[in-house]
Amino acid sequence: MTDDRLFELARRLGAALSSRKWMLATAESCTGGWVSQAITAVAGSSQWFERGFITYSKAAKHEMLAVDLRTLDQCGAVSEQTVIEMARGALAHSRADLALAVSGIAGPDGGTPQKPVGTVCLAWAIRNKNPTSETQCFTGDREAIRRQAVARALAVALDLILAY
Numbered sequence: 001m002t003d004d005r006l007f008e009l010a011r012r013l014g015a016a017l018s019s020r021k022w023m024l025a026t027a028e029s030c031t032g033g034w035v036s037q038a039i040t041a042v043a044g045s046s047q048w049f050e051r052g053f054i055t056y057s058k059a060a061k062h063e064m065l066a067v068d069l070r071t072l073d074q075c076g077a078v079s080e081q082t083v084i085e086m087a088r089g090a091l092a093h094s095r096a097d098l099a100l101a102v103s104g105i106a107g108p109d110g111g112t113p114q115k116p117v118g119t120v121c122l123a124w125a126i127r128n129k130n131p132t133s134e135t136q137c138f139t140g141d142r143e144a145i146r147r148q149a150v151a152r153a154l155a156v157a158l159d160l161i162l163a164y
Contacts, residue, residue, distance in 0.1 A: 001144075001151045006038045009154040014039070014048050016161045017098070023050035024157070025096035027065055027086040029077065029103035030120065032056065034150045050096040055086065061103075065089025078103050078115055080133040083123035087131050098161060099125045100153050104138075106145045120149045124160055132160065 017024055026035045036052035039045050053064050058077055061067040067085040075081045086101035104120030111117035118138045125131035134156075138148040 001147050006147070006150055006154065007041055009151060009158060010038045010042050010045075013154055013158045013161070014042050014045055016158060017048040020097075020161065020164075022097035022161070023048055023095055025050050025090040025094040025099040026052040026153075027083075027090040027099060027101040028052065028054050029056055029061070029086075030106045031102050031104075031146050031149050031153070034146060035100065035102065035153050038150055038154065050094050051090075053086075053090055053093070061086060061089075065093065076115070078105055078119055078121055080121050080123065080135055083121045084125070084131045084133050087123040087125035091125055091127055097127050098157060100157050101125075102149050102153050104145070104149055106142045106149075108142060118145050120145065120152070122149070122153055122156065124153075124157055126160065126164065132156070 033054045039049045055061040058072045065086050066089045071081050083101040087099045090099035101123045105111050107117035120136045123131050123133040138145045
């Protein structure tokens with residue numbers, strides 16, 4: 001996955017959002033703003049990118065996106081329930097029509113047998129619709145895992161909006 005591929009995914013997502021006059025919000029943890037960076041590399045993205053939340057800590061997820069503390073305690077920061085709540089929170093705290101969320105374990109440390117390094121949970125939410133979520137197990141070093149997470153977040157967002 002190259003920067004050119006990420007740029008192309010972001011460009012295509014922007015075109016799809018623009019054609020529907022939709023805005024996007026992001027909620028990122030392990031990618032640390034990389035999704036937002038890929039989006040804002042596209043000239044004119046201010047027409048379709050509303051805002052991004054970087055919520056690296058559990059406290060930030062709760063304070064900025066209203067992720068339930070019980071979810072964080074019971075499911076962990078890297079869980080589909082958490083990213084669903086992150087995506088819903090991004091919609092609730094923005095004017096966006098579509099939100100995406102990502103949280104994972106990029107390594108090299110922090111993995112467990114249940115959630116090894118490379119585990120990334122993603123969610124996408126369209127306003128007034130049920131969110132979509134998934135868990136991936138990416139391979140490679142920290143940068144490769146994060147890059148794959150960014151690509152997946154953008155690609156599924158694009159697929160969702162094209163199918164809408």
